[in-house]
Each structure stands twice: as structure tokens, then as C-alpha cells.
Amino acid sequence: MAEHKVFENFGRVGTPTPVPQKNAPFRMGAVSGVGHVDAGLTGVASNLAALAGARLREPGAPDLLVGALPFDRKADGFLLVPETVYQNDSDVLTSASAVPEHDARSTLSFSEVPPRAHYADAVAQALIAITAGEVDKVVLARTLDVTGPQVFDIAELVTRLAADASTMLYCLPLPDPGATLVGASPELLVSRSGRVVRSHPLAGSARRRRDADADRSAAAGLEASAKDAHEHALVAEHVRDILAPFCRKLSRIEAPKLSATPAMWHLGSMIEGELKDPDTPVLDLTAALHPTPAVCGSPTNAADAAIARLETEPRGFYAGAVGWTNERGEGAWHVTIRCAVVRGAMARLYAGAGIVAGSDPMSEADETAAKFGTLLAAFGLSPRLLLQGANR
């Protein structure tokens, strides 16, 4: 398999490079390759489908485009033109087990932005807005800055993240020079294959435990929680409502099912439909769905305003969408979560949690700490690093 060829060069992405980043390696689930950001392929989500369609129909066009959309619907996303694409049968790199475990605590420094107490204050503010009836759900995020002694080895991060087959691994250069987006998303925003459209929204979370009994009871607690059921229903119903006008058949919302990554338990709903128009571009569906209440809140505009008021750090590409599309407008786009933006020896990790009536500020701070765990582990740090005392 030609896969390893790309990865031999992968480490170079982390090295600060001059503008623009040409010929940068990317990875999107089972698809990897080398590509470049084409100036003609940037724009807001609702315009990208037409741009992608036109580009993919040009003579000599690539089979697919990969790209990312930011959280902000008014900000530009981009598509990458692959020069080389490798398609793998599996999302798991064969070399995944070759990277040794290591403890990087002594060599890396990290800083929570904002610190957990400030984040808990923002959650308390969101709860006031919820009680006042201004909004039903707000997803509040925070960041964790990790600094290393030398430029981070992106290939190593990717290889560690790839060990988890339950998530969609992604790694691609951002338009911001020298910045690479890397992550492992458990959440399918939307995929289209022929007439079939699927979405697997997640909302409602509990941290995985090392002890098997404690882990099972964390999962059982999540399944039994009325607060989490409500938090989940807001997302699943939103996704179904948005997809309904596009579909001639659409599955009903049933009780959510448990879904797991090594770091987290989630409630998930598989929503599947048949499109009225079999040519609906996946990017049109992505533009219609983004942002769901899984990363923004409900109602969308009120939640957006609360986020702008209560979060201190720009989200950039975090909580956006990342994926691919082909000439037929098929493809798959995942929610850009469990990710970091890496620039040389610095990485910014992102995590958020859905706030609804009944949320507790300290538990939500813990939930974001646990969600950092996916990337922390890839950096060789304990996923429990940021948890307080007894919660570790």
C-alpha cells in the first residue's frame, strides 16, 4: 500500500512554512494524500457546493476535494485540491501500534484558556439566560494551549489518533500559514452515498473511567439522565427537521443509543433518509445543517449570540465541519471536534459542552477537561491531567 509515502513527509507540516502552504499532506479518514488550497475554492459553506461541483467537472479534475468549514457561518471555509490520493480500506493506520506510549508531562507546558473557574462562570451565565427563557441550550467551549520543546511531529500525533477506529481521523493544512488542523471526530454531521443520506448527531456525554464497573455505571447514568436526554433531543430533532425537506423518506427519532470513544460516552442517534433529488450535493446538506445544536445550541441564533458574549477565544475551525466531496456531490462531513490547531511547537486544543437547564458549572468544566483527553493522549499527556482531585 502506498499509504506510508504520505506519512514519510507528514512531519514537515508542523514546521512553519512560508505562505501559501503548497503541496501539504492531508488525511481524511481512509483517504490521504498531498494537495493544495486553491484560491478559487474558498467561500462560505452555502457557496462551496457550487464551487466544488464546477471544479470537479473540469477536465483533468481530481476525484475528490477535501476541506474544512469554520464554526462561523459567515467566515470562509476552503477546499483542498488533492494532487495525490491514497485510499485505504480501513481508517486505521497499520503503523498505529508502532508509536510507543510516552509520558510527556516533563517536557510539555500547558495552559487552560480560560481557566476552569472562568469557564464555570460562563456556564453559570448561560444558565441565567436559559432560566430567563432567552435560549434552551448553549454549547460553551474553552481551549488548552500546549507548548513543546520543539516543533510537534504531526505524523506522530496522527498515528496515535489513528489507533481509535471509532472516530474519523483528520489532518489538513489551514489557510493560516504554518497551521495544521488535526483531530479525531466521533460525530458524523452528514454523509451522502447515492440517494442515501445519514447523520449521527451526538449530545449528552459522560467521561470514561479506568475501572470497568465505574465505567459501566457512568454509561448507565448517562442513559438514565433526563437532562442529557433533553440535551440530545434538541440536536436530533434539529437535524431531522433540517433534513426533512430534502428527503422523501426519513427515519424517526428513537431513544438515543450509547456511543463510545476511548475518552467519552455519548448519546447518539442515527438518522437515515432517502433524498428526493439524488443529486443533492453533500455540501448543500452540510451548509443547511451547520451548526447543529451539538456545537452551537438552540435556537441557533440565540445560542450563537450567547457564545459570542460568553466565550473568550475565537473558535476558528473548531466546531465547524471537515470532510470530502466527489464529482457526484457525494461525500462525508464530520463535526470538527476533539481537535487541535498545531503551529510549530504550539498546539491549541478545543473542547465544549452543551449547557441546558439542570447543568452544573463544575461538571461541565470537567466534561470539557475529559474531552481534551482525546488530544492530550495523542500528545503523550494523561487524559486525566485537568480533572480535579477525586475525579481523576
Ligand SMILES: C=C(O[C@@H]1C=C(C(=O)O)C=C[C@H]1O)C(=O)O
Ligand atoms: C462540543 C463538543 O462535543 C459535542 C458536545 C457534546 C455534549 O455536550 O454532550 C457531545 C458531543 C459533541 O456533539 C466537543 O467535543 O468539543
